[in-house]
Amino acid sequence: MRITIGKAAALLVVAVLLGTAVQGVAAAVPRVEWHDCGDGLQCGSVRVPVDWGDRASARIDLGLARLPARDQSRKKGTLLHNPGGPAPAIEYLPLMEGALDELTEWFDVVVFDPRGFGASGGVSCPEPVPFTLDWGAPDRAAYDGFATANRAFADRCAAAMGPLRGKLNSWQVAHDMEAVRVALGQRRLNYYGNSYGTVFGQVYAELFGHNVGRMYLDSLLDHTSPDRYPWTVAKAEVSERNLHRFARWCDREPACALHGRDPLATWDRVVAAAERAPIPAPGASVPATAGLILGQARVGDERDWPGFALAVAEADAGDASRFVPRLPPPPGAIGPDLAGVMMCADFPYETDYRAVRRLSDRLRDTIAPRLGRTDAWYPAATHCAGLPRVGTYPPRPLRPRGLPPVLIASGSADHVTPPGHGRNVARQLPGARYLPVEGGHALYWSGNPCVRGHVHRYLLDGTMPATDATCPAT
Template sequence: MWLAGLLATFAVAAPAEAAPRTGLSWQDCGDGLLCAQLTVPVDWTDPDGARTTLSLTKLPARDQARKQGVLYVNSGGPATQAPLLRNPAFAGLTDAFDLVVSETRGFDTISCPMGPLPAGGEWVFPDRSAYETYVEENQQVGRACAEAAGPLAGKLDSRQVAHDLEAVRTALGERKLNYFGNSYGTVYGQAYAELFPRRVGRMYLDSVKDHTNRSILDWVLPRATTAERNLHRLAEWCAREPSCALHGRDLLAVWDDVIRRAEQEPIPGGGTTVSATKILSRTDPQVEQQWPMLATALAQASAGDATAFAGSPPPGAGGPGLGRQLICADFPYPSDYRELKSLETKLRTVAPRLGWVYAWQAAVHCAGLPVPPTYAPHPFRANGLPPVLIVNGEGDSTTPPQWARRLASQLPGARYVPASGGHARYLSGDACVRGHADRYLTTGALPPAGTRCG
């Protein structure tokens, strides 16, 4: 078990039924948006202690006379939220709701250095020495980030954010919180639903990051198997599609040959050479629209030119140090090299071509961080929670569908809708998903049992 030091969730008193208005002072901040600030405790277990400020942005409903209230939105990341309000995907909701976002605590006030890149910008480290060097670098960034955070250091987990959400709900004068959470925003949604279940109005969770699983193997395994399955789906598509650069060839055999050759001697490309682990780190076949480019890149590598795999590091390999603090406060991950190699070996038995690299991905964020986790995963517990709508792409290796199904099984009355495709179905423009989500958020009507998209 990876969470032997699991911290118990502290109990909170149920808030009074009426939600008093605290009088947010909204100011015009351009482009039709309104901005305000809300002061909240740094530590919600010490509500009379130090304070911090949340930045809020609102896109008012087009018809104020007919609006239903407020829909709070979090797109995940952790990342800046305000630009999300201009996503055209929300056009179907802006008649019914004021759309409101708040920047995750500290994210717009703390200046942390960028996190280090793994050796060569790869997920997989070539040896123990390279990994230990990276751990030291990440630890140094973590110390600098904790110093920059000041009193917020160690107070950035999703439990604290859930209390921030409750403060936002109260400040908005809303009796219930209507919530739209995507990707990491689903972690905040889970925390809020557990701490304040009777304050939830309608909650839509897309591309779920499971915060209920204590087993590191059980948590990583779905990512590995989904990535492996996506590689097989790519091969099946290529066999059917004449325009595929490897049509008429066995794509999986080509993959095996390219990886074997790159392991023996890195393949030239882009003015450098490209290792097998770099090819593995740059390959993510979950987005079907990118399959033609990926097949072409693989064909070129097979012909001796790996330029297409020599470019930017994989998503999330670097990134702001503060984002690592937030994520690893919620999802502690082993840092011991031997433990990670053991996990890699286990994943190789079920995902031998590609999926096993996920043994290392979270370690890139959490290895060596000096601030311990403060809100570790645990089974979900909530009484009085209304039905929640959950959607996940069946090909999503970022937040695999097994995570969403696991969460749905623990939420009374929840409805899970599987969708074809990869990550962030609503924000990616999936019309079927958007139709069901918009109908649920505006009317409360869940899709019929057994509904699928795509």
């Protein structure tokens, strides 16, 4: 396309107005060209380097999708959203419309597939990610078996990754987000990150804080703790607390299968029995080891409590079938091929079996004797054991410059992204506000009206919750 002097001057003005991007992100990125892609969505893309550290590297197209504001004449701006995973988002956007509908009263809501996923150069590995049920406290043989399978998966997927191998981490994604900001024509980026999307948000705030307008981080996963122990303690405390909440419910609820018994003592007896020898699980694919039972415990969501109580009662009687899925998950059911690859690049914590076992034992002997010790095995025994360490961007304290106040919220019962993570990051961001919520994961998505009210006021005009504000459960 021929560019006239007038057009070139206009592009220069746009680049100046948008601000000079740093660390190799070109300010004059072409604007997104949107097209209709069905279900009321508009789709587009942004072309970015595979490696933001090498301007001469190959290019990929980042996929974008937009839910336009319902009344464009009253639109307040654009809100970039990543729902987490890490995983594709665009293909699921029609299912998310209801959860995001209120936001489209004021914003064009744009989602993106992170590099390597979906419409952003999505990688399909020749075989699925390995899966193990026995991860809650695996023995050495189970752990080594998973690590061997995971290494074989990575080796066989290396060719499919191509130039993206070693380039799947939050540092690269944050630079992608900066390119998206410029391509959307936004002087400042408004961002709503959920779950793993908060990792991208933290790194963007560190690298491009001066380009942030509003940032809401929901169910935050802390990417600032180099020491794995406090990072894991925050999770373990919630897991242990959830088990005690379950026990108190059982004591007062006649419908609980353990009512009238000591729920915690019964749980201890089941785990101890499984540690001596796997508990039979007639009709299931495998017997129930202690690692399997601990890994399959579901106590964070109150809706799971009746089923969990029944599973514990039956296991105490010698049948642990309810802890064992009847069939192994189909390929792809445990997440996209590269979810673990990106997570382990961002969180390259120690995966040596003896080191993880020591952490688990330390938790068992201090704050988490019953259930929380299983959090020591995440993500080592679920994603990272055996994976080569390439292209890592480890957690580090945040020192953002020019960042406006950020709103962070976490659910009290969420052990995956626990309140301790949100509070720790909020302390590192000047002017940030932490909103405690009684609830679980993905608070805005869950429809909590208190959370939604605070988020809307913040995104619209920057109004923060009061310093003593809290939100009850829905």
